Amino acid sequence: MNGKPARRIFLLALMLAVAGAALVVIYLFAPGSSIFYPPCVFHSVTGYHCPGCGAARGLHKLLHGDIRGAFAMNALTMIALPFLLYAMAAEILKSLYGRRALPLPEISARAGWFIFAAVMLFWILRNIPMRPFTLLAPH
Amino acid sequence: MFCQQCGAQVEPGAKFCATCGRPAQDQAAPPAANPVQPPPAAYSQPSYSQPQDYRATLPGASYPGAPQSMPPGMQKPANYLPWAIAVTLCCCVIGGIVGIVYSVQANSKWESGDYAGAHKAANSARTWLIISAIIGLIVTTFAIMANLATIMATM
Numbered sequence A: 001m002n003g004k005p006a007r008r009i010f011l012l013a014l015m016l017a018v019a020g021a022a023l024v025v026i027y028l029f030a031p032g033s034s035i036f037y038p039p040c041v042f043h044s045v046t047g048y049h050c051p052g053c054g055a056a057r058g059l060h061k062l063l064h065g066d067i068r069g070a071f072a073m074n075a076l077t078m079i080a081l082p083f084l085l086y087a088m089a090a091e092i093l094k095s096l097y098g099r100r101a102l103p104l105p106e107i108s109a110r111a112g113w114f115i116f117a118a119v120m121l122f123w124i125l126r127n128i129p130m131r132p133f134t135l136l137a138p139h
Numbered sequence B: 001m002f003c004q005q006c007g008a009q010v011e012p013g014a015k016f017c018a019t020c021g022r023p024a025q026d027q028a029a030p031p032a033a034n035p036v037q038p039p040p041a042a043y044s045q046p047s048y049s050q051p052q053d054y055r056a057t058l059p060g061a062s063y064p065g066a067p068q069s070m071p072p073g074m075q076k077p078a079n080y081l082p083w084a085i086a087v088t089l090c091c092c093v094i095g096g097i098v099g100i101v102y103s104v105q106a107n108s109k110w111e112s113g114d115y116a117g118a119h120k121a122a123n124s125a126r127t128w129l130i131i132s133a134i135i136g137l138i139v140t141t142f143a144i145m146a147n148l149a150t151i152m153a154t155m
Helices: A007-027 A041-046 A055-063 A065-072 A075-097 A108-123 B080-092 B093-111 B115-154
Strands: none
Touching: A007 A055, A007 A075, A055 A065, A055 A075, A065 A075, A075 A108, A075 B080, A108 B080, A108 B093, B080 B093, B080 B115, B093 B115
């Protein structure tokens, strides 16, 4: 996030506002049965699940305390969630203060490619219509 | 004036090169005289992470993507991997995956000493992620409005 400080803070406030509004909507309204959720474009076009399919439903369950149900919807998102929140908070603080406020280990290229492979593998496996792979699809 | 890193033209008064992200340094006004410039100690890479580039001293080392010695004041580009994964999982698979690939490429190019390439890849990641997020927001907004219109029509 380069740019002038004022613009940077405005962008940050905008992002937090959108994220906060999304969280409130996801908490209040169950995805799949409400006007607030567009269907996944990839899923409606191909019929296959994308890596993020079930994330909104899972987050709704998680916000209501149903951790098992959340993992049943999208396990990858639930595993990634704490790491993503921490990493994003660290990057935002760094862009605000110009230095690391939260310690964040450097992600080596090797680790980065491993994460990329994990996402692609999850994408493929959750579309195999067989147990135990169906456990990775929203259910 | 021109960027000292990639040679692209830089707007007068700009703090960063728009092409490679290198902090712009006006020849007439060295950064030390610029009060807005952050203290270099907080930014600079620790010295142990600067690869000793023996390959650059070999004859014929000027192949494309040849490791360059790191220009002074150059920082590691921002890491967009968390944002890329979030975009992938939240809305926009294609743009998010492209963002993941570019941000990992930025890391691997930095590690191999291709500093300008690392900045280019990081900038590509950022562009893809911003465009994907905006498209996702627009699609969501339209879907909500379409749903509302359907409900209104049936009432």
